[in-house]
Structure formats: C-alpha cells, structure tokens
Amino acid sequence: MEKLIFEMSSAGRKGYSLPKLDVPEADLKSLIPPGLSRNTEAGLPEVSEFDCVRHFTRLSQLNYSLDTTFYPLGSCTMKYNPKINEKLAGLEEFAALHPYQPDSSIQGTLEILYETEQALSKICGMDGFTLQPAAGAHGELTGMLIVRAYHTSKGNPRKKVIIPDSAHGTNPASAALCGYEVVTVRSDKAGRVDLEALKALVDEEVAVLMLTNPNTLGLFEKNVKEIAGLLHKAGALLYLDGANLNALLGITRPGDMGFDIVHVNLHKTFSTPHGGGGPGSGPVGVKGHLLDYLPVPRIRQKRNKLTLDYDPKKTIGRVRAFYGNIGIIIRAYCYIRSLGWAGLKDAALDAILSANYLKARLKAHYQPAVDDEPCMHECVFSGKDKKEYGVRTLDIAKRLLDYGFYAPTVYFPLIVEEAIMVEPTETESKETLDAFIEAMIKIAEEAKTDPALLREAPHTTPVRRLDEVLAARELNLRWKSSGA
Amino acid sequence: MNYSPHTQKDKKEMLDAIGVPSVEDLLKAIPQEFRLQKLDLPEGISELELKALVSEKAAKNRSTRELTSFLGAGAYEHYIPEVVGTVISRGEFLTAYTPYQAEASQGTLQAIYEYQSLICELTGMDAANASMYDGASALAEAVLLAVRETGRRRVIFSSSLHPEYKQVIRTYLEGYKIELVEIAHRDGLFDEEGLKGQANEDAACVIMQNPNFFGFIENAEAIDAACHRCGALLIACVNPVSLGVLKSPGECNADIAVGEGQPLGIPLSYGGPYLGFFAVKEKHMRKMPGRIAGMTKDIEGKRGYVLTMQAREQHIRREKATSNICTNEGLMALAACVYLSLLGKEGIKEVARQNVLKSHYLKDGILKLSGYELMSGRPFFNEFIIRCGKDPDRIIGDLLKHGIIGGLPLGRFYPNMKNCMLICATETKTKEEIDRFVELLGKH
Structure with missing residues (x-):
C-alpha cells in the first residue's frame, strides 16, 4: 500500500x-x-x-471511478461527467470571482444562475428555484424549513412529517433536524405508499409528506394524485425527494403531479461529478404559494441587470454563507444546454430502457424485488435466495469488484431483504451492460459452486476485505507522530 | 450533444430482450394526465456552440485576475499551487462516489484520512471529520453538537461573528427552542465583561471567531475562562491559514474547531464549492456529524481505510442521526489535503507571515492618508477595518474604474458602520499593487 x-x-x-x-x-x-x-x-x-x-x-490509482469503471450505484445516478463542462466551469472568469464583488462585475455568473433557475423550474414544473443548497440533504433541510415557515405563517408550524419506510435515511434525519416528529408510513411490496395506512396517519398536525418518485424500488408512484389530494385536503404539503428525477426528465413533471416542493441533485441527474463525496448541489424548487420563503439571497432582474436581493420579508433566511456551489451549477447549466429538451428526454428514456434490460437479463439469476411490472431508471433485486449457499449480498458486491465493476447499492431500500439496487444510467453502452450481466451470472453460479470464493472476495483489489468492526472498535482516525 | 451510446440496433435488441415493442410500453405506470408533450427548453447544442455560449457569459464577468482585489471577509485570494488542480481533476478522484465499497476506494479513503490528520495537526484538535458544506454550516452543526452534549439552550456569540454565519445559525436552529445571545463587540473584540454576564449554567456554547469578522485577533484566554467556568463548550471558528502564526484552537482550549477551508487551495468561485472543516476533542468524537475515515486491516493484515463510526449517520440512524449530512465536500477536502502537504510545516508559517506583513504594510500606507482612520488599533491577521470620510460605496465604485476592488463596505451588515470598509491583503498582493491602491484611496 x-x-x-x-x-x-x-x-x-x-x-x-x-x-x-x-x-x-x-x-x-x-x-x-x-x-x-x-x-x-x-x-x-x-x-x-x-x-x-x-x-x-x-x-x-487505487480508486474505481466512473471514468475507469462501470459504477452502477442505485439512487446515485452515476452517469458520464462531460469533460467540456469541467473545462468551462474552471474558466478563470468564473473561478476567480470573489463572492462580495459588486453585482456589476459578475453579470455573466448571475445570468447562468438565473437561467439555471428558470430551466429547473421548467423541467420540474415549479414556479421558482433556489440554487443555494450544497447537496441533496441540504436541499431537504431547506425544504423542511420552508414547510415550517409556511405553516407557521398559517398560525401553526404543525408537528409531524410523514415518510415512507422505503425512503432515503436523509429524509427522516432532515425532518428531525428541523424539529419535526417523524411518522413512518408503510409501503406495499412495490415500495408504494400504502394509501389506507396513509389515510389513517394524515391529520391537522401533519406538515408534509416526503415522497421519492420513482420510489426507491425504481417504480413510479401511481397513486401520487390521490396522495397529493389527501395531504392538501388536510392543509399539508407534498415534498419530492428528487434523487430519482433522472427517470422523469421530459416525460413528466413533479409540479404537475401535485408536489409543492422538490429538491434535485445536480450531481446525479445533471451529470456533475461526485468528487468521491461531493461537492454536490441540491437546488430546491417550489410552487407559487411558497416562493416568498426561499432562502436568501434571491436573484432578481431589474432593468436588464441581475442583482441579488438579500431581504425578502418572509424568507427562511440563509442556509449557507455566500451564494451556492457555483462551480457545480455552471456544470449543470452546460449539461442542460448541451442536451436541450429532446436530449434530456432521451436520457430518461434510455436510462429506463437500460434498467429494464438489466432486469430482464438478470431475473433468472437474481430475484427481482418486484417482477410484475417494468421498472423505471433502476431495478432492485434481493440476494436472499443466495443465503442457502452461505452467501450474502455483501459477498456478491465484493466479488463484483474482482470482475472490475463497482458494486451496486446494497442493503437499501431497507424494505427489501438483502437488497441489490442497480442503476445503469443512460450513458453506459450495451456492451458494458452485457459484460456486467455476464459477471453477475457467473457470480450467481459461483455462489453455488464455490461460496468461499465470494465470502473471501475481493481478491484482486489493492486491499482484501477490510475489517470494519476493528475500525469501529479501535478508532484510528488520524496519523500521529508517535506512530499510528 | 447527447451522451447516450445506444444505437437503433442496440435499442431494438434491448427491447426484444425485455419483450416489449417500444420504450413507451415501459412507461405505463405514469398516468396519462401527467405525461408531458414537450419541455419548454431550447434545442440541444454542440460542444463548439456550448463553448461559445459559455465564453460569452464568462466575458461579462470581471475576475480577480483582471482586477486587483482587496476583498476578504470570509473568502480569501491565496496562491494555489498548480499541483492542487492537477490532482483534483484526475478522473479517478473526480468521478468516484462516496467510498461505500472501501476496497475499491482506497485512494479516496486514504486521502480523507490524511486530510483529517492534517486538520488535526493544524487546529491542535484530536479528531476531524471528512468535511462539511462550508464554514457557516460547519459552525451551525457545531452549535447543534454543543446543544446535544450539554443539554443546554443558550448559544452565545459576539456581534463580531461573520454576519452570514449568524444568519445560518439562526436558520439551522429554527426548529429548536434555543436562545441566541449576541453580545455587542467592544472596540472590535468579544466583550469579556458582557460574556461573563451572559455565560451561566444555561449556556451550551460560546462561539469565538478568530480572527473575527473585523479581522481582529481575539483574547482567547479570557473567553476560554468565562466559557468553561460555566461548563459551556468553546467553539473556535478559525481561518486555517492564520494558524500558521496564531494560537490554534487546541491551544485556546476549544472543544470544537470549525472554519471555512477555502483558503487552503480552493478557488474563490463566487462563494462555492468551499469546504467546512470540523474537529473536536476526543470526548466529543462519537457525537461528530458527517463522514469519518478510519484505519483498519484487511483479512491478510494489510493496512487499509474504511468509513467508520457509521452508526452516527443518517443511513443507519435515520431521524436519530447526529446530522442529516450525506454528500459533503470530498473533492475540496482533497484540495486542502494536497495544499497542506505541499506547504508543509514551513510553508504554512511563511504564507501566514506574508499575510501579516502585507496587510500591515497596507494599513501603514492608509494611515498616512488624511480622511481615513482605523476602527481600532487591535492586533489583526490579514484584514482590518478603516473608517472613511466619504461614503465607502462611492469610493468602491470609483476604484473599480481603476481596476481595483477596494474592500467590503460594512453598512449592509452593520447599519452603524456605514462609513466603514473591511480591507484585506494576502500574500498575492505585490508592493506595487498595494502602493497603487493607497495612492488611489488618497485621491478621495
């Protein structure tokens, strides 16, 4: 090493x-x-x-990365990060701007931010966007603060946030951070909200329902209209966790389905690189009745010039210093302009096609979490039938590394036993998908014939399987001169 | 441009394998009433057209390379070694995800471990996390940690704390019943008497920004004493480059150290992406927010790294997690890691020293002019406040015509400081540039 x-x-x-x-x-x-x-x-x-x-x-060189390897992490939308966007975002005229420069000297950047807000509003069917949140979870926090401010203005901030048991962990964590009590609503076997269960939970103290659509099993929430109706009738709001927006681009819009607030992940849907753990960007869009609550500063157009407005009256305030992760937003702007309306829709369609292809070819070897309908942009399998050979999903994931592929998301969503969540994205070729399928089929075979090979995997990576228990028990979080 | 590789032939083969005639058949779950005819966006464009479009936007900006900037106030122009950019633009780092599969992510994980170690060395603290969004959100998370650890409800800070950081704390704490106590500064510093009066058994923490927003260096000893006497936690919010010369948070007896890591090799980029760093004393380690890398061994006994203490995090603990943070600023932490490795023990001292000397040379020059005076004679690091005889906005506007960004007028944040301007000089400013700035100021 x-x-x-x-x-x-x-x-x-x-x-x-x-x-x-x-x-x-x-x-x-x-x-x-x-x-x-x-x-x-x-x-x-x-x-x-x-x-x-x-x-x-x-x-x-010790890393697997998107530039070197298929990286089918479910829910993470690891699509190609275009090189031209890196180059353009890095231009000195963008990178060497101080956040307190006079507005007159930063009109180019403000134009890009303004146009990106507009484009995201159109893509999502919302009335306005803020680009300030630094990541998806930061967008969720911003969204929950907007929910709180909205209800407070109506006289009662309300107490509860409903979240499906299939949701990302950030949803309950963000709601709790905002002082809300989290109420979990059961999903059916397709990961869809159980309407009857929801009806029993909605009351006058519910502030919002946080929904992921397509859900974390990769399925469209068919009942979204009924769900929105239920919530709105009780005076509550509907929030979209936009982690899976890649499946909807140009096909349908959250705003049309009844969502009041949505966050999107520019580092997923809009192709900006993930950097081994950020920086991301988590813009938040809202419908007209929530526009006043967006965080400051807001970009305004005045006499053909763009300026920053620091004091709208009802704003939730500031969620970070300065404006936002500008470098990431510029990359996303480049992506949206490059693809245009048709390209964005094709991206979604091809992502859906690829996910269904993987599912179709793998379902004889791995049990799909849901098999009676097509998936959207990702598909979830269960590794539970491999347990009879003494093999777990973790072992399958580690063995994939030996075949030169990064592993899918595993053990999520929590409602699927031994979950394997695969998101191929639209930018992987059929040849790559076929090679991955072949590897997965071989591994399913190995599970039967040589389970130890899987349990001891990976064999070819820079290090062999690492001991996480040891790491947690004997914490070593830093180098010390006296010897680690 | 479209980045999908699927040819008509590929699509046909894939549809055949799925057993449907068209992609439309895969969309049946979406109610027809929600289907969109066409997005109201322009047509896609080629790479050449994109370059032209974005270059046109870029030309409407005037960057700090074209202009000479004396702005600081939480974001600083520093020399960034070329190697930093070279490393962070490597696809193996740039296009990897959060290192969930440790065995295939040892590069990222070892770099995080090194980054955590470097932050600990610099701040004099025991443990650091893998990064937060920025300095302000790191501070807000530090306050949340202090509230959790002490079970108390008062958060005390000085009016000399960065105004935007104050706003972020207020926003983050909206859902909590927390009392925010702002103590008016005294001659630019944390008012020690005021602090003694407010620091009681309800105090969760005292926030000490050092250097503070006005650029002045706080008397940490007095703040530490008042804070710890009542059992509150001391949060030090520091400029990392200043730690080349200034007392470290560890030496100040801080319990939590946070700050904006942008000065460590990260471009100004109009405010982001930046880097929030977060470090604590050992006893608070298990309450830290965010990702943390730890050293371990593989099944053959070889050294390696994993994400550890994950039981604190949202994907395991959900609503009981120590924070909701997931994606952080990994690549920016890598930039800081490379920067600190290049500068090393001597470099960080030298950069800090040059900041002190250049900014003091600028201050001496301005003091020779009539019509300007210092807000206070307190010691400072690389920025300070001057009172102007004229409206600072007019001075700034006029300087801009000469290619200079003069500083930050403070009226926007402090209505009683309308004639004040915060001015910064880092190692990037030459004597010639400083002299010219002073000369132009003299004409007002």
Whole structure:
C-alpha cells in the first residue's frame, strides 16, 4: 500500500514556492503579541512537489471511478461527467470571482444562475428555484424549513412529517433536524405508499409528506394524485425527494403531479461529478404559494441587470454563507444546454430502457424485488435466495469488484431483504451492460459452486476485505507522530 | 450533444430482450394526465456552440485576475499551487462516489484520512471529520453538537461573528427552542465583561471567531475562562491559514474547531464549492456529524481505510442521526489535503507571515492618508477595518474604474458602520499593487 504523506516527510523538504517578500520585514512579535501567537508548530509533512504528485497520483490509482469503471450505484445516478463542462466551469472568469464583488462585475455568473433557475423550474414544473443548497440533504433541510415557515405563517408550524419506510435515511434525519416528529408510513411490496395506512396517519398536525418518485424500488408512484389530494385536503404539503428525477426528465413533471416542493441533485441527474463525496448541489424548487420563503439571497432582474436581493420579508433566511456551489451549477447549466429538451428526454428514456434490460437479463439469476411490472431508471433485486449457499449480498458486491465493476447499492431500500439496487444510467453502452450481466451470472453460479470464493472476495483489489468492526472498535482516525 | 451510446440496433435488441415493442410500453405506470408533450427548453447544442455560449457569459464577468482585489471577509485570494488542480481533476478522484465499497476506494479513503490528520495537526484538535458544506454550516452543526452534549439552550456569540454565519445559525436552529445571545463587540473584540454576564449554567456554547469578522485577533484566554467556568463548550471558528502564526484552537482550549477551508487551495468561485472543516476533542468524537475515515486491516493484515463510526449517520440512524449530512465536500477536502502537504510545516508559517506583513504594510500606507482612520488599533491577521470620510460605496465604485476592488463596505451588515470598509491583503498582493491602491484611496 501507499505510505501516508506523513511517512514520506523529511525535514527541510519544500513543495511550494512564494515570491520573495517585497514589503519591509518586521518582527512578527511586534505585530502579534506572544499571548495570541501559536506556541507549538503544526506538524505538517515536509515533501517535495514531485513526491506529492506521485503520492496522490498513486492514491488515485487505487480508486474505481466512473471514468475507469462501470459504477452502477442505485439512487446515485452515476452517469458520464462531460469533460467540456469541467473545462468551462474552471474558466478563470468564473473561478476567480470573489463572492462580495459588486453585482456589476459578475453579470455573466448571475445570468447562468438565473437561467439555471428558470430551466429547473421548467423541467420540474415549479414556479421558482433556489440554487443555494450544497447537496441533496441540504436541499431537504431547506425544504423542511420552508414547510415550517409556511405553516407557521398559517398560525401553526404543525408537528409531524410523514415518510415512507422505503425512503432515503436523509429524509427522516432532515425532518428531525428541523424539529419535526417523524411518522413512518408503510409501503406495499412495490415500495408504494400504502394509501389506507396513509389515510389513517394524515391529520391537522401533519406538515408534509416526503415522497421519492420513482420510489426507491425504481417504480413510479401511481397513486401520487390521490396522495397529493389527501395531504392538501388536510392543509399539508407534498415534498419530492428528487434523487430519482433522472427517470422523469421530459416525460413528466413533479409540479404537475401535485408536489409543492422538490429538491434535485445536480450531481446525479445533471451529470456533475461526485468528487468521491461531493461537492454536490441540491437546488430546491417550489410552487407559487411558497416562493416568498426561499432562502436568501434571491436573484432578481431589474432593468436588464441581475442583482441579488438579500431581504425578502418572509424568507427562511440563509442556509449557507455566500451564494451556492457555483462551480457545480455552471456544470449543470452546460449539461442542460448541451442536451436541450429532446436530449434530456432521451436520457430518461434510455436510462429506463437500460434498467429494464438489466432486469430482464438478470431475473433468472437474481430475484427481482418486484417482477410484475417494468421498472423505471433502476431495478432492485434481493440476494436472499443466495443465503442457502452461505452467501450474502455483501459477498456478491465484493466479488463484483474482482470482475472490475463497482458494486451496486446494497442493503437499501431497507424494505427489501438483502437488497441489490442497480442503476445503469443512460450513458453506459450495451456492451458494458452485457459484460456486467455476464459477471453477475457467473457470480450467481459461483455462489453455488464455490461460496468461499465470494465470502473471501475481493481478491484482486489493492486491499482484501477490510475489517470494519476493528475500525469501529479501535478508532484510528488520524496519523500521529508517535506512530499510528 | 447527447451522451447516450445506444444505437437503433442496440435499442431494438434491448427491447426484444425485455419483450416489449417500444420504450413507451415501459412507461405505463405514469398516468396519462401527467405525461408531458414537450419541455419548454431550447434545442440541444454542440460542444463548439456550448463553448461559445459559455465564453460569452464568462466575458461579462470581471475576475480577480483582471482586477486587483482587496476583498476578504470570509473568502480569501491565496496562491494555489498548480499541483492542487492537477490532482483534483484526475478522473479517478473526480468521478468516484462516496467510498461505500472501501476496497475499491482506497485512494479516496486514504486521502480523507490524511486530510483529517492534517486538520488535526493544524487546529491542535484530536479528531476531524471528512468535511462539511462550508464554514457557516460547519459552525451551525457545531452549535447543534454543543446543544446535544450539554443539554443546554443558550448559544452565545459576539456581534463580531461573520454576519452570514449568524444568519445560518439562526436558520439551522429554527426548529429548536434555543436562545441566541449576541453580545455587542467592544472596540472590535468579544466583550469579556458582557460574556461573563451572559455565560451561566444555561449556556451550551460560546462561539469565538478568530480572527473575527473585523479581522481582529481575539483574547482567547479570557473567553476560554468565562466559557468553561460555566461548563459551556468553546467553539473556535478559525481561518486555517492564520494558524500558521496564531494560537490554534487546541491551544485556546476549544472543544470544537470549525472554519471555512477555502483558503487552503480552493478557488474563490463566487462563494462555492468551499469546504467546512470540523474537529473536536476526543470526548466529543462519537457525537461528530458527517463522514469519518478510519484505519483498519484487511483479512491478510494489510493496512487499509474504511468509513467508520457509521452508526452516527443518517443511513443507519435515520431521524436519530447526529446530522442529516450525506454528500459533503470530498473533492475540496482533497484540495486542502494536497495544499497542506505541499506547504508543509514551513510553508504554512511563511504564507501566514506574508499575510501579516502585507496587510500591515497596507494599513501603514492608509494611515498616512488624511480622511481615513482605523476602527481600532487591535492586533489583526490579514484584514482590518478603516473608517472613511466619504461614503465607502462611492469610493468602491470609483476604484473599480481603476481596476481595483477596494474592500467590503460594512453598512449592509452593520447599519452603524456605514462609513466603514473591511480591507484585506494576502500574500498575492505585490508592493506595487498595494502602493497603487493607497495612492488611489488618497485621491478621495
């Protein structure tokens, strides 16, 4: 394995260069009193620039990534991240802008932000968008704060948020962060909200229902109209977790189905790279009756100029410093402009086609969570029938790494035993899908003939199976000079 | 441009395998009344057209490369070694997801582990997480941790805390019954007497921003004493580059250290993506929000890394999680990791030293002019406040005509500071640029 950067350190090596100081030298002690100064120096490593380049290049090579490997993580929409968008977002005129520059010097950026808000409104059928949230869960928090502000303005913030048992963990966590009590509604075997169960839960203290559509089993929530009606009748709102928006682009719009609020993930549906864990961007769209609550600042058009409005009266306030993850938003803008209306719809259709193809070819070998109807952009299998060979879904996932594929999302949604959630996206070729299918079929065979091979997998990765229990028991979260 | 590789032949074969005649047959679950005829968006365009379109937008911006900027106030222009960009644009890092499959993500995981270690070294704290969205949201999460840990309801800070950070805390705490106590600053610093009066047994935490929003260096010792006397947690919100010369949060006896990591090799980008860093003393480790990488061994005893302490997180604990955060700012943490590795022990001190000397040279120049005075003579790091004889907005507007962004007028945040301007000089400013700025200021 690669050494830690600290282990490569040698006193006196330098990896940086700064211009010679061109202002008069002064004793720092005369400017910063000793009581305010640092006593022990920071133990940072000392390496050369070349050492540093090699180290991080070698580390990068230990990763599977979208650029190198099929990455079928369900719910994550790992589609190709176009290179031109990287280049354009990195232009100095965007990257070297200070967030407090006068509006007159940033009109180009404001135009992109404004047009992106408009485009997302049209794609989702909403009346307005904020681009500020930094990620999906941050969008959820923003959405829940809007819900709270809306109900508070009606005299009662209400107490409960209803969330299906098939939902992403961020939904209940975001609702709780906003001070709401989480009420779980049961799903049927297709992951759809059980209408009867929902009816029993909706009352005057319910603020909102957070729904994912298509749901986390990859199926369209057919009853969305009835669900919206139920909620609205009780004065509650309907929120869309837009993690699965890729399946809907140009085909249908959340706003038309009765959703009042939606968050979208630019790092999923709109092709921005995930960066090994962010930065993402989680814009939030709302219907007209909620526009006043969007966070500040808002972009406004005044006499052909764009400006930032910092004090709309009913706003929920600020959810982060400055405006948003601008670099990510620019990439998404490029994507939307490149594809246009027809390209976005084709993307959704091809994603749906690919997911159904995978399901059709794999269902003789893995049990689909739902088999009596087509899926949308992703499909979920259960690995429970492999347990008889002493093999679990985790083992199947690890074995896939040996075949050169990243693993699907596993053990989610929670309502499917030993879940395997596959999202191929529209940018993978049929050849890639076929190769993945072949590997999955071989693994199903291996589960029967050589289960130990799976249980001990992976065999070919830079490290073998890692001990997570040890990591949690003997916490080692940082390098220490005395030896880790 | 369309990035789907499916040919007509592919589609036909796939539909045959599924056993339906057309893709339309796969959409039957969507009620017809919700089907859309056509999105109201323009046609798609080619790469060439996209380049032209976006370049046209770019040309409407005037960047800090074209202009000479003396803006700081929470986002700082620093020298970014080329290697930082080279590393973070590698597809293996850029296009990977959160490292769920550890064995196939050792590059990302080891880098996070190194990043956590570097943040601990820099802040003098015991443990750090893999990143938060930005400095302001990291601070809000720190407040939530303090409220959880102490079971108390008062959050105390000074009016010298960044105004946008205050707003974010207010937003995040909307659903809680928390009392936010803002103490008016005294001559630019946290008012120690005011703090003593407010820090009682209901106080969950005291937030000390250092340097504070005005640029001044706080007297940490007094704040620490008042805070810990009543059993509240001390949250230090710091500029990481300043830690090359200033007392670290660890040395200040802070319980939680957070801050905006943008100065560590991340471009200004009009405010994002940035990097919230978050570090704690050992006893708060298991209450931290966010992803955390830990070292472990594989079945052959080889060293490796995994995401650990996941039982705190939303995908396991759902509504009982320590935070709702999922996607964070991984790639920005990698940038900071590369930056700190390149600068090393000596570099971080040198950058900090140059910031101190350049900003003080600028201050000395301005003080020689008539019509300007310092808001306070307190020690500062790389920015300070001047009072102007004229409306700062007019001065800023005029300087812009000369290619200079003069600083941040503070009237927008502090109505009683309408004649004040926050000015910053980092190591990126040359003596010549500073002299010219002073000369132009002198004409007002």
